Amino acid sequence: MSFVDSANITLFGKGDTLHQQVLASFPLCDLTEEDLSQNPQFCKLLVSLAQHVDSTGLTLPLKTELDKAEQKLQSHRRNWLRSQGLFLALKEMIQEHCVRKHYSTVPPDQNMFYETMEKCLLVVQCVRMLDPSSTTDKEQPNILGLEPQQVLQLMPSEKNVQRMQRGLPKELEKHLKKKCLSLLCYCHPEWENDSENLKCTKLSHLAGQVDKDKKRTESLKESVLEKTVLLQRQTRLYLSELIKCIKLLQTLILDHRLKIQTDLDKKKLDYFEGKCDLVVQKIKSELVDIQLDTYTPDAISAHRKMRENLESELKSCQEEKQHVEFKLASFELLGKEFQALAEEYSKLRQQIEMKNWALKEFTQYKNK
Template sequence: MSAVSESTHISSLGKADSLRQRVLASFPLCDIAEEDLTQNPQFCTLLATLSQHVDQTGLTVPLKTELDKAEQKLHSQRRLWLRSESLHKGLQEMIQDHCIRKHHATVPPDQNMLYETMEKSLLVSQCIRQLDPSSTTNQDQPSILGLNPQQVMELLPSEKNVQRMKQSLPRELEKHLKKKCWGLLSYYQPEWESESDGLKNTKLSHLSALLDKEKKRAESLKETCRENTVLLQRQTQLYLCELMKCIQLLQSFILDHRLRMQTDLDRKKLDYFEGKCELVLQKIKTEMVEIQLETYTADSISAHRKIREKLDSELKACWGEKQSVELKLASFEILGKEFEVLAEEYCRLRQEIEMKNWALKEFTQYNDK
């Protein structure tokens, strides 16, 4: 039973894959990825149903049929217009070539008459076309200089010259067109220019097929280039998505590595600074010892010792005097406030005595002088 269900599941997966591939092939111009169809199966089914009614460009079958008919009609009208236009351009080129030859060499009278008749006929036909641009319109066209087509047709060359032109024109036109075709053949394959006229004519008969083949090849390459462009855009999008995932993963790795290595780095920096501080302290102690050795010699040390001993003895004597004074003060404090008044009076009298002694001394010195 499980084997049957597994085979059914596999077949359903295969059908889903083929359906997605068919949808992607039916709508090559739409920017749809296979992941979008996988995540939205109902949308994939809708596109598959829609592909049965529209083509790859999004047109319905009836509209595509009408468009093909309109394009065929347009192509036929374009061919007719191109035929007449190319014939008109060819005649104008023949007239220009004749004018150039006439200025550089002597032209036979009959040929000169032929091209003059052709030029006048073209000018008259062009003027008639300007006077009556459309034979299908029902609106009145404004006249130019008050002329009508009948008046312009009177300027045509004589019937005799026109008949001669019509007899000679196909041969001259054939020569001119053959010359242009040979120029096109030489442009297409420059190495064929030095070959004989018969071989050129043979290759010229196959030139249209070659050009058509080159055109189809160019269109095929253009279509392939467009498909490759769409494929490249999809692959670029996928590549950018994968690249962003890789960048995010790399950023997480860098952050984890940085946090893990930061503790070791801080510890090493702390050890380095501790060692540097210890070195600086040792250097300071060394400098202090050197300064002391340079400052305090043996004589200065012995003198300092004597001074210290004398100061110590004086300090001991001062301490002893201080203690005796403090004992006297303590004995005086026992007598109370009355003695304090007597002590203040005694101090005042002493100060007055000192002041009078100083004044007497100064007075005596002034009298001696």
């Protein structure tokens, strides 16, 4: 390490605090301690730059010029705000006077005072609009072809203007005092019922209190900004660690999922086999219960008797079948001539039965 590097590190500190001090010197940079530790040369560069630039990245001479320009701008801004505030206060006084005229009778001198002030404000405003500034084009034609001198001729009489100027400080002070007391009551509603003298006494401390609140607000803003930067860094660190954990979890799942899945499938198979056996046993038990409810001892004995009768009838039918089959076999031995005689005999039997049925019907009809 060179002498310059040693001096820079000595300037910023030693050990683990170097990275924190570099990050504090460049809060707007999206860096982490891991980035600085992985790039030591870049860290040395930032240490060297911290001696020549501020936390926003501006060089020291440019920062000095920027501060002077800021002071000059603040001075012009204060002057403009002073004149603008006075102008708005005068317009509010005129508006309040117009409202009072509609609800109450106003003395003639007071009415003349506000009319003169309103005309003066309008003339001055028009002259300001007609008078080109140093930033505008002086050759640009005036509005409606008017010149500032022509508008100044519309000013009220000098006597009325002087009278208005003499009474203006008192009226303006009264108006501003009223607004200040309203502001005081807005900031502290509990002081609204106090006397006017007490309010004026408390009003002298209002500026200091507002300034204190403003400084406290700015301090809170800076604290919030610092906490926001810290939160962003911690969020990035948390996300990086979370990504690492997710990758590790994915690796564990891919490595052990098959083994775990096999064991799980085996346990599920054993479970379903046991459940199937249980269902089969339950079905058998239900069948036995149904049989017990259906076949009582009396029904079983009756079924046995019916079975015996059916078996005896079946036996007799089988014997009769054998006897008939024997006769048929003997008839088949006689040949085709006997078959023709059997058919003729069958026809004669049918005719005899038909005539017997007709005779029976005829006899029944005759008896009736």
